[in-house]
Amino acid sequence: MSDIIPITPLPNPAAASADGLGCHSGKDQMLDAAAKAGKSEVLAKYAADYPKGAHDQPQSMCPAFGSLRVGLRMRRTATILSGSACCVYGLTFTSHFYGARRTVGYVPFNSETLVTGKLFEDIREAVYEQADPEKLDCIVIINLCVPTASGVPLQLLPKEINGVRIIGIDVPGFGVPTHAEAKDVLTGAMLHYARQEAMAGPVAAPRQARSSKPTITLLGEMFPADPMIIAQMIGPMDLAVGTVVPTREWRELYAALDCKAVAAIHPFYTASVREFQAAGRPVVGSAPVGIDGTHDWLGAIGQACGVSQEKIDVARNQTLGAMRSVLASQKINGRITLSGYEGSELLVARLLIECGADLRYVGSACPATPWNAHDAEWLQAKGVHVQFRASLEQDLAAMHEFKPQLAIGTTPVVQAAKELCIPSLYFTNLISARPLMGVAGAGSLIQVVNAAIGNQARFDEMKAFFGTVGQGDEAGVWEDVPVMHPDFKKEVRRQFEKKQKKRKAEEMG
Ligand code: SF4
Numbered sequence: 001m002s003d004i005i006p007i008t009p010l011p012n013p014a015a016a017s018a019d020g021l022g023c024h025s026g027k028d029q030m031l032d033a034a035a036k037a038g039k040s041e042v043l044a045k046y047a048a049d050y051p052k053g054a055h056d057q058p059q060s061m062c063p064a065f066g067s068l069r070v071g072l073r074m075r076r077t078a079t080i081l082s083g084s085a086c087c088v089y090g091l092t093f094t095s096h097f098y099g100a101r102r103t104v105g106y107v108p109f110n111s112e113t114l115v116t117g118k119l120f121e122d123i124r125e126a127v128y129e130q131a132d133p134e135k136l137d138c139i140v141i142i143n144l145c146v147p148t149a150s151g152v153p154l155q156l157l158p159k160e161i162n163g164v165r166i167i168g169i170d171v172p173g174f175g176v177p178t179h180a181e182a183k184d185v186l187t188g189a190m191l192h193y194a195r196q197e198a199m200a201g202p203v204a205a206p207r208q209a210r211s212s213k214p215t216i217t218l219l220g221e222m223f224p225a226d227p228m229i230i231a232q233m234i235g236p237m238d239l240a241v242g243t244v245v246p247t248r249e250w251r252e253l254y255a256a257l258d259c260k261a262v263a264a265i266h267p268f269y270t271a272s273v274r275e276f277q278a279a280g281r282p283v284v285g286s287a288p289v290g291i292d293g294t295h296d297w298l299g300a301i302g303q304a305c306g307v308s309q310e311k312i313d314v315a316r317n318q319t320l321g322a323m324r325s326v327l328a329s330q331k332i333n334g335r336i337t338l339s340g341y342e343g344s345e346l347l348v349a350r351l352l353i354e355c356g357a358d359l360r361y362v363g364s365a366c367p368a369t370p371w372n373a374h375d376a377e378w379l380q381a382k383g384v385h386v387q388f389r390a391s392l393e394q395d396l397a398a399m400h401e402f403k404p405q406l407a408i409g410t411t412p413v414v415q416a417a418k419e420l421c422i423p424s425l426y427f428t429n430l431i432s433a434r435p436l437m438g439v440a441g442a443g444s445l446i447q448v449v450n451a452a453i454g455n456q457a458r459f460d461e462m463k464a465f466f467g468t469v470g471q472g473d474e475a476g477v478w479e480d481v482p483v484m485h486p487d488f489k490k491e492v493r494r495q496f497e498k499k500q501k502k503r504k505a506e507e508m509g
Helices: 027-049 064-072 085-097 111-116 118-130 145-150 179-200 225-237 252-257 270-278 290-304 309-329 345-354 373-381 392-402 411-419 427-431 438-453 456-466 486-508
Strands: 077-082 138-143 164-170 215-219 240-245 261-263 335-340 358-364 385-388 406-409 424-426
Touching: 027 145, 027 179, 064 077, 064 085, 064 138, 064 179, 077 085, 077 118, 111 118, 111 145, 118 138, 138 179, 164 179, 179 252, 179 270, 215 225, 215 252, 215 270, 225 240, 225 290, 225 309, 225 438, 240 252, 261 290, 290 309, 290 345, 290 373, 309 438, 335 345, 335 392, 335 427, 345 358, 345 373, 345 427, 345 438, 358 392, 373 385, 385 392, 392 406, 392 411, 406 411, 406 427, 406 438, 411 424, 424 427, 424 438, 427 438
Parallel strands: 077 138, 138 164, 215 240, 215 261, 335 358, 335 406, 358 385, 406 424
Antiparallel strands: none
16 A cells, blocks of 8 residues: 555535436536546547437436446456445445345545545555455446546556556446446456557466467357357357457456457447457457348458358358258247347347347437447348437337337336236346347247247236226225325325426526
């Protein structure tokens, strides 16, 4: 630990005094405060990397969860949060819900430590205390909304302490739109660091032996079987699957950079792609899903790696033959709407269509990028409405409009579908967490989707049994039959309207 802890006053302490600001309100004030606090550069970078859309504030979980999750999944990596206690509570709760099995560090603050700049010094002290090279390769410090808006200068932390790498990042909900893109914020920062190290001299080899063949780095979290399935597909082209990014250990970052080409399976890793391109690696979008998707992807990977057309054709024939027979023997019969915030929505949409589904709408909270442009074109050519940066309102409107037999979506979409007696599946847990690539992907998706569509009769039965019980005013636990009080309602409404009028008059006068 350093002997002297210099106090660094915050660039914009006033930001901290605006109590109650966060993802639910006050975005403009937070942005303004952050700009005044010297965070303009990082916010401009985020605005360019993660262009906003219809909804300009998160509608799903706190975006910082994406960065937190990437750090928590890595060996020999400690993660420290700097933010309001309520945000940290939510983030740690979610991380343990998803099986983090790791302590999340937290440097608490109060108005005084934030305003005087002592918070930064507390963070610095915590980092020095944690930096044990016996246990750690890296410490990640994440500034949440309030510390970012207040200008807590994580960039002033040392880049390395006792051989432990220090990575400080700002991940405010008012600058990073989704938790998917927050994964890219940390992954991009790590790749940048690792690339500088690799350029400066020899670096550690990965724990597992490397393939003698040129490798493809896979960009995006995916079902554990998917990389193996992809490895089989590209084998005839004399290529091997290398590292999956985000990685599980620091030294894998070097192996990821040392590839022949990068497959941007998930299309939102803009900062990470920038690092791969800086390392001279070609990047290929989309993924081997369905017959057309696999055909095109194998061709694009082969070309990026300079593989002969003959070998590309061998690889295509090997996979596509098996896939055709699966798709000929099983089909999805039903109208579907699909929405999610994981970034893999367009890939799932392609696969659903190739499996026979009548897909009308796909909404993704992620933006359009060069890496999903081909998927969007393919889907639009099939008459599917593709909505990037989809808002919850758009997802719900699509469900009302197309009246699907199955709604695949986020939690609120699934909840709304159930109320409407429409079978539904939660995208994050039930669709994106299963194999999607190649033959296995098609087989597994058909099974789960058909089972869900087949549940309509059970929904109808439940609806007929429960009727409107538990809806609207009758929601909650009642010991007796609820008694309606229309007179109370009338009085409450009258008082509400009176208050509204008074507020308006005050605003005008
Ligand atoms: S850190 Fe996350 S939970 Fe907290 S205010 Fe920002 S976006 Fe919301």
